[in-house]
Each structure stands twice: as C-alpha cells, then as structure tokens.
Amino acid sequence: DFAERYCAGNRFGWGGCQNADELNAVISRLVMVRRLKKDVLTQLPPKQREQVFLQLPKSDALKQVRDVQEKLKAIKEKQKNEGGDGERTMEEKRLMNSLYLFSARAKLVPVAHYLGELLDAGGSEKFLFFAHHTELLDAAEAAVKQRGVPSIRIDGSTPTSVRGGLVNRFQEDERVRVAVLSIKAAGMGITLTAASTVIFGELTWTPGDIVQAEDRAHRIGQVSSVNVQFLCAKNTVDDIMWASVQNKLENLGQVLDGTSGDHLELHEGKGGGSSKWRGGGVSR
Template sequence: MKTRKWSFSLEDYKRLMDLLSGMAGVEVEPLPRAVIQAFAARFNGTVAKTSDVPEADLSSIDPTLTSSLMPFQKEGVNFAVSKQGRLLLADDMGLGKTVQAICIAAYYRNEWPLLVVTPSSVRFTWAEAFRRWLPSLSPDSINVAVKAKENMRSGLVNIVSYDLLSRMDKQHAGPPFNVLIMDESHFLKNIKTARCKAALPLLKILAVRPSLFPRFHEFGVRYCDARQHQQKNWGWDYSGSSNLGELKLLLEECLMLRRLKSDVLSQLPSKQRKVVTVTIEGVSGHMKAALSAAAKQLAKTHRSKMEEKEALLVFYNHTAEAKLQAIMEYITDMLECGREKFLVFAHHKLVLDHITTELLKKNVSFIRIDGATPSAERQQLCEKFQFSSKSCVAVLSVTAANMGLTLHSADLVIFAELFWNPGVLIQAEDRVHRIGQTSNVDIHYLVAKGTADDHLWPMIQAKMNVLKEVGLSESNLSEKAENESFHLKDPNQKRITEMFQRSFSEEDDFDEAILMEVANDWKDAPPEAAPAPYCTGTSFSKDPNKKTMKDFFSR
C-alpha cells in the first residue's frame, strides 16, 4: 500500500489482462508485443537462457583463430550462433570484439561475400586482422575501398568506411551481401545522417531483429518518451528516454551481448596492446614523393654510419608529417566512441601542435605536456586531467613526459608515433598502468604502412622480446591476442629494418640522435623549460655543440 505498486509473474500476464479489462474505471496500457513475445518464449521452452547456450561447432574455422579465443570470447561466438548470427555485440572496449566478429563471420563463410562497414581510421586494421586470423583466406580476396571510384564489391571480404557507404548504390549492382559487420554501429544512431540513410537499405534486409519493433513510432513512444512538439501542430519529439530498465532486459534477452571488463578481468592481461594500421592515402603527392625519396636514400650503400643515421631520421621525420591526418581521424573516432579520457603520445613538435590545434577546433578539453612545459606546471596539468569530470585528452611528448607523471584516471593510451627505444614506450604506457589503476589498460599503436613504421615496429618487437627473455621486462609487444604484427617479406625492407637496428643499437648513438631531434624541436625554449632527463651514461665527443646540448639538458 505504501508504494502502490504490484508485481505479477509474466506467466500470468494474459490472465491478468483479461481480468483487468472487465473492471470498470480501470485503464490498462499493455506491454509492447515485442516484450511479450521475447519473454513468453522462456515459458514454453523455445528459448534457452543465455547461460545455457550450446557450444557451436567451430571445426570449419581456422584453428589459428579458434585456439586463440579466450573463454568469454568463445561464449560470445556461441551466443551469436544461437541467434543465427544476428546480434549486437556490445562488449567493453578492449575485450576483442574484432576477433569475435571475424570468428562469427567465418562460421557463415559459405554465405559470403562479406561486407565490413567501419570508421575510416581502422579499415586497414580490419584487413590485417582478417589476414592474421584467417590464414586460409587469400590476401587477394580482401578488398579495402579507399576512394569512391573503387569497386566496393570486388572481394570476398569487402571493407568500406561509413563515409564511402553512400557511394555504393551508385556503383553497378553486384552479388548481395549475406553477411554484414557494422563496426562501431553507434555511428548510425542518428537516422537523419547521410551515413545512416546509406546503411538502411542494407539493414532493412539484414537487420539484427526486424520483427522486434517493425514500426519506429512504437519504439519511440515506449522507450524515447515520445511527445508531440508543443510549438508545432505536427511531428513528434523522440529525443527523450523512458522504460530503460525494460529496454535493457529486452535487448539482452533477444540480441545484445555485453560484458564489462570487470566481468572478465581474471581472463585479461593487465595491459592489452593493439596495432592499429592506418593509411596515408590522403597525403599530398609532394608528401608521397618525399617518403619515396627517403626510402630510396636508405637503399643506397657504402655510406658512413652518420650518413646512414641521418637518412633514417629524415625518413622518420617525413613519416610524422604523413601520419597527421590519420592520427586525428583515429582520435576523433575514439571521442565519438565515447572514450572520455585518454593519453596520446607523439615525438615531433609538428605532430603535437597538429593534435592540439584540431582539438581546439573541436572544442575538446585537453592538457599538453612537452619539453617546453615548466616543471612547476606539470603537476597542475596532471591534476586537471585526473579530476576532470568531462572529456579530456592528454597530449604528451614521448621523450619529455614518459616518466614522473600519474594519469591513471584514464585506461587508454594511444601512440601516434613509434619510437625506437621500447623502454621509453613502456615508461610512457605506465603513466596509466600504475598503482591506483583499477582497470586493465588498452594500448594502441598507430602504424602506417609505406613509412618508417614498417621498419621501426619489427625492430621494437624484437628488442622487447629480448628484454622479456632475459627477465628485464614483463612486456611483450607481440604476444597479445588483439595485436597484429607486421610480416617482413620484402628483402629490402628487412635490410632497412636491420639498418635501423644497427644505427640505434648503441646507447650513445641513440642518445645523440634523440638529442639532435629534441634539441631541434626545443632550441628556442627557455632554460627552465628543458625536457625532463630521459637517459644516463651518455658519452659525448669533444664537439662543443654536443657539450652545449648536454648542458642544455642538464639545466
């Protein structure tokens, strides 16, 4: 009597409605038909509980993939098969949605061609994932559409960005896509956007559960608190929310699988590293020519060690400029995905400047710590980031901010640029992965093919493996299930990689190269703004300029 609420078993729903309909003065609003259908199936035994989902037969799928699945990931595949491949996979970021989606798609391989629609920044990451997890799939059968004029239906696996999806209907009709993966499907949350309008023709055929709410208005009234516009005589406002607890139950019963990191923490490593393959297709012809010239310069033989090192650094510098657009695309995608706090590490001042300029344009809050940030301000900036209640990005120099900072209110670290000393990378990761961190940490390395990254990444992996084998590091940059590693097939690429290894293998060579790089970036900075120390035991020649550099860093 205090709450004036009564609870009834759903088994008694029909009897209850019959009794209430015969009572005078009682107004009854029935439950949506979708709710009744979804849960009534439980009582007649036609639907099993999620926990009772049977094991799917995955014997036809590449063992490279199936043997790598964690227990909760295999449960995800089983759930998808029990739903005839139609589901909303809503796991937390870092729980391996990509590998689960590929395994589910592979279960229905005889129904391909497959279409993967994804944010543009991760198109090539998907292609790398298919090559790694499905070695039985010919690399030539994977089609990544980069430009609108390219055929988006030419492969067995077709990977298309949301932005290019609207161009697909202008191309010649091809075989229908019977299997579809919509990555980051919240990109379709606004029905008025061009990307959503382009996706609807596909989704009308392949919707996850088209019979659940065949009419949008019914859904809007029940769950969007739909109301007629007060200032207009027509139209409805669907911007609200209502009955969300019921909607959550309905989604989980019918089509949604969502696991939080806290649910499966015991199955996860404390750090999960992932290589994100980005493209430099959007760069200018001038930039492409500069990269090509730098690569050719590296291929020359009979040079001194200093000349070799200078050529490598030129290639590294051009790589930074070539990656600018891809870096911001990925950061933008992370913000749109709802990641409110994360770290972005870069080396070149050019890259740091570009990121902060673009964040300002987007009105996104950020902090920046680099070699020009006075020591007294660093702690204040860290506290601003730690205690910020809104979206905030920490833009950090990998050499100046890789130690001495605590930023564990974030659980995502993005390396916009690679760095040839893995120890520096690990220290940078640990700005987040440290005492006080209550979640596992996602580490994303952005790697661009056709740049110096092709040679830096294998070298970093090799160095880290050596450190792990001798017990000097728990970290291995190539051991995680989410990681995609580069394969060196081009003999010239292998030679250049060895050149990187040789040129920056000795500590003094490494330090000299970094001194030149960083000093050039911060030559106009005041003495109190010098980058934090990052190396010890450096040997210097008698070159007075080098002595000046050492004094500068000491100061």
C-alpha cells in the same frame, strides 16, 4: 674487453648483442637483484596492445618518405655488392632520422582524423596521446580543440612548475578527456590513471620509453584494463621501428632475465587486433 665480448663490436660501433646468456649469469651473480612489475603488482589490471594501421593520403611528406626509402635501398644494395657487414653508416643514420620525421608528417591528417572520430563517437572516456615530433602533437591538439573538448598538453616546453597542476586537472576534472603528451617529456614520473586508453601516434627507437609511457596509465590506482593502441602506417619508418623495438626487447630479456625477452605483444581480438583508415573512417 666488454664491448668485444658482449656488444658484437665492429668498425661501425658497438651496437649489437652477443653472449647474452653468459652476461645474464655474470650480472645476476654479482650485481643485480631484479623484481618484475608483473610479479610485484599482481593486482594490477591487464594491459592489452593493438596496432591500428592508417591509410596515408597522398602528400609531399609521403613523397619524401618514398624518396628516402629509395636512397636507403641504394645504400643497402651497395653494401651488399661490396660485402659490407650490414651495420648502419652515418649516412644511413641521417637518412633514417629524415624518414622518421617525414613519416610523422605523412601521418598528420589520418592521426588527427582518427582522434577526431574517437571524440565524435561521444562518451566520457579519457585517453592519453603520445608522440615524439612536435608537429604530430600539434595536429592531435588541434583535432581535440576543434571539437571543443577540454584537454591538457605536456611537452618539452611545459614548465616544470605547472606540470603538477596539469596532471591534477586531468585526473580530477571529468570534463578533461585528453592528454596530449611528449613521449620524452611526459613518459616518466607522472600518474594519469584517470585514462585507461593510451594511443601512440608514433614509436621511438627506445623500447623503455614506450613501456614507461604506457605505464603512466598502467600503474597503482588503475582499476580498468589498459588498452594501448599504436597508430602505424605500412611502408614507412613504422615498419623498421617496430622490428627494431622488438629486437631490442628480445636482447634486453636475454641479458636481464635469461629468457627470450618481453615483446610488445598484441592482443588478437576480432579482426586480428588491427584497424585500417580508409579516407572516411576506421573499419575494424
């Protein structure tokens, strides 16, 4: 049985990975021909990533984050005492979804502040802002509009018939500096190479969604290095999601390429490639 052999199945489901080298050998021999972007598009400029760490102000959302974390901790302790296998229960998954939402809400103010500082610094550089939750997209859009900067927005509510026009406007109109984008709705199938900076207000559980979103800018037609920034906050769901995404990329690399896997590798510049927001601004 495939699931038992390769998916580390247990009583909670089939969410693991085992015997990855064997699976890679089987699919490479029988069904898969794989070409990597880095080997095909050799002239594409480099892509660099950095984490930007936000300091969260006190808020009801932050309190909710802490409350959910305590509940998750209690479940883990109970599992440990009862000799559980460490797999997530349905209650844990429900709480994790709540933690994801509350973490986004706790980041609304610092994310808006960060984007505002970028715009207040002047210049003409365009950037893409990606998020999953509507509230975070709304906060980003409000920060942009508050400064009178022309922008576009594409999310799940944007009619397919107008998306092409929005993309063309961003690509061709120098005044349009910002694209506020849903990771799911705008992370595939569009070209936004007029921007060379990509900012994520939050992560998703699926690493492919993140890489695809990055590549709206990092694709044929891009002439500049692409700088990708992940706006993260310590002691929120970001800690869990970052580790989860890296682990999934590791597993995918083992299965598809027979290697240790690709990661969201960070560029280590001055200060280790990270930043902190301290109420009044960003220090690098």
